[in-house]
Amino acid sequence: MDGKKKNNRAWFLVLPVVFVVAFTAIIPLMAVANYSLQDIQGASNRLFVGLDFFKRVATDPNIQDAFTRNLTLSAQILLIQIPLGIFLARLMPRSGWKASAALVVVAIPLIIPWNVVGTTWRIFTRSDIGLGGVLVNQFFDYNLSEDTTDAWATILVMDTWHWTPLVTLLVYAGLRSIPQAYYQAAAIDGASRMAVFRFVELPKLRRVLMIAILLRFMDSFMMYTEPFVVTGGGPGSSTQTLSILLTTIAIGQFDLGVAGAFSLMYFLFIQIFSFIFFTVLTLDERPGATKVTPKEKKAAKLAKEPKQVRSKLEKVQK
Amino acid sequence: MFDLFDWIPWTTPVAIVFIGVALMITGLTIWGHYRPPVRRKGFLGIVTDRTERVYIAIVSFALVMVISFAIVDSDTAIWAISALAMAVVIVIWG
Numbered sequence: 268m269d270g271k272k273k274n275n276r277a278w279f280l281v282l283p284v285v286f287v288v289a290f291t292a293i294i295p296l297m298a299v300a301n302y303s304l305q306d307i308q309g310a311s312n313r314l315f316v317g318l319d320f321f322k323r324v325a326t327d328p329n330i331q332d333a334f335t336r337n338l339t340l341s342a343q344i345l346l347i348q349i350p351l352g353i354f355l356a357r358l359m360p361r362s363g364w365k366a367s368a369a370l371v372v373v374a375i376p377l378i379i380p381w382n383v384v385g386t387t388w389r390i391f392t393r394s395d396i397g398l399g400g401v402l403v404n405q406f407f408d409y410n411l412s413e414d415t416t417d418a419w420a421t422i423l424v425m426d427t428w429h430w431t432p433l434v435t436l437l438v439y440a441g442l443r444s445i446p447q448a449y450y451q452a453a454a455i456d457g458a459s460r461m462a463v464f465r466f467v468e469l470p471k472l473r474r475v476l477m478i479a480i481l482l483r484f485m486d487s488f489m490m491y492t493e494p495f496v497v498t499g500g501g502p503g504s505s506t507q508t509l510s511i512l513l514t515t516i517a518i519g520q521f522d523l524g525v526a527g528a529f530s531l532m533y534f535l536f537i538q539i540f541s542f543i544f545f546t547v548l549t550l551d552e553r554p555g556a557t558k559v560t561p562k563e564k565k566a567a568k569l570a571k572e573p574k575q576v577r578s579k580l581e582k583v584q585k
Numbered sequence: 586m587f588d589l590f591d592w593i594p595w596t597t598p599v600a601i602v603f604i605g606v607a608l609m610i611t612g613l614t615i616w617g618h619y620r621p622p623v624r625r626k627g628f629l630g631i632v633t634d635r636t637e638r639v640y641i642a643i644v645s646f647a648l649v650m651v652i653s654f655a656i657v658d659s660d661t662a663i664w665a666i667s668a669l670a671m672a673v674v675i676v677i678w679g
Contacts, residue, residue, distance in 0.1 A: 275618065297603055298593045305594060313594055318654065318661060325654035535647050542644065546631060556632045557624045 296534075303527030320528035330529065332504070333512045334536075340422070340508065341487040347427055348483055349476070352434025357464070359439055370439075373432045385496025388425045392497070411498060415505035418498045422506050425493055430486065434479045441475035442468060477548040481541055488537060509533055613639065629679045638679045642672035 303320055307313040324330055359369045376384070392411055394400040403409040411418045445468065453463045491510035494500060500507035500515075513533065517526035546553075556563075613636050622634035629641070646668045653664035 294593075297599065300599045300602070301594050301596050304596050304599060307594060315596060321651070322654045325651060326657060331655075532651055535644070535651065539644055539648060542641075550631065553632055554624060556626055563626075 299527045299530050301527075302523045303531055304524075306524050316524065320524045321532070324525060324528045324532060329504070330509075330512065333507055333509050336505075336507065337488060337490075337509045340490070341484055343423060344426055344430075344487045345480060345483055347423065348431045348434050349480060351427065352431050352479065353438050353472070353476075355431065355435045356438035356442055357468075359435070361443065370436070373435050373439075375432075376429050377432050377436075379429075381492035382496060384425065384429050385493045388421070388493070389497050392421050413502055415502055418502060418506045421497060422494050425497065426487065426490070429493065430483060434483065437475045437479045438472060441472045445471045473548065473551075477545070480548065481544055484540060484544060485537060488540070609639070627679045629675070633679065635676070638676045641679060642675040645675060646672040 304315060304317060305313045306316050355373070359373070360366045379387075391397045391399045392409075394404050394410055400409060400411075408414075409417050411421045449467050449471075450463065453467055458466070489510055490508050491514070494506045494508055495511055498506045500511045504512075513526060513529050516522050516529060617636065622636060624632050624634045626632050627638075629638075633641070649668035649671065650661075650664065653659045653661065653668075
């Protein structure tokens with residue numbers, strides 16, 4: 268510390284946001300937390316049940332299956348969309364009218380409402396009148412309302428079509444912000460295209476990729492509308508995401524207590540995964556320690572010594 | 586007068602938890618103002634300050650409790666005490 272006290276009064280400017288968030292997020296969260304502990308039958312008829320609903324949710328095989336299913340879906344979505352987004356962004360022209368045209372074309376899926384995307388794909392994949400369904404049926408038997416693999420693949424392809432452009436746009440913006448000098452330096456060193464990508468572009472894209480991964484993970488882990496419209500969670504429960512199941516419990520069965528407990532646990536897992544992603548991806552940028560442990564002090568001291576002295580000292584220490 | 590909180594079916598434990606969290610955030614903010622937190626590396630392997638460790642501890646506590654709920658016939662009290670001990674360890678040495 269430099270001994271100067273920082274003026275933190277600007278933080279008071281955040282207060283309006285705090286109030287808005289309190290009304291839109293914290294107070295509803297309080298209501299959900301209260302629901303999760305009680306069995307409410309009517310306005311004046313409620314029974315405190317403690318943690319029973321949490322235990323019921325945690326041991327429910329349907330919810331456990333939906334959790335694993337949703338996690339698999341999110342993992343597959345990240346594995347497909349992030350590399351594909353980077354690939355597409357690198358293909359896009361960087362200047363001139365072609366760049367603008369490419370941007371518009373890429374952005375189209377992003378401005379279509381979720382419901383419309385679902386409905387479009389519902390029709391597109393029909394094996395009698397849908398262009399995609401009829402085409403695929405020429406090569407192999409495809410029916411998303413009967414075959415679980417077909418339904419799963421359709422959801423994956425649809426989500427990739429809808430959301431890869433987001434990754435592409437983010438990466439494209441990241442690529443555009445890399446100064447030309449880096450590429451010139453790489454060219455002077457005779458770096459291959461692969462080396463330029465690995466050692467120039469990828470490190471510079473770290474921040475945008477972090478945002479892309481976080482957004483895509485959270486969105487896919489909370490995915491509701493598209494699978495609901497296209498497959499309705501079926502056949503059976505093969506494409507039932509956590510959100511679809513939660514809605515069925517809360518609105519279909521009107522089991523608000525169980526739904527409340529489910530929501531809180533769902534919220535917890537999104538928190539955990541996002542925190543892990545965020546921490547791992549920003550490890551290099553995290554502010555360093557203000558207090559150094561004795562071991563680190565020793566290592567830092569050693570690093571300052573000339574090379575020959577250092578090897579000798581290391582031998583002595585061993 | 587319009588009653589802001591009447592529409593929520595309040596229970597004492599939830600009220601205690603939310604008041605506790607609010608007090609904790611306020612307390613940490615005031616503490617951080619007078620004694621800026623020290624960043625250091627503990628057994629978690631990443632550089633953290635005390636507010637980050639408190640956050641990690643709370644989330645870990647909740648995760649352990651969820652795992653205990655998934656185990657049939659587990660004793661919630663014992664798990665809660667163990668999870669609390671773990672949370673304290675994370676805040677102090679994490």
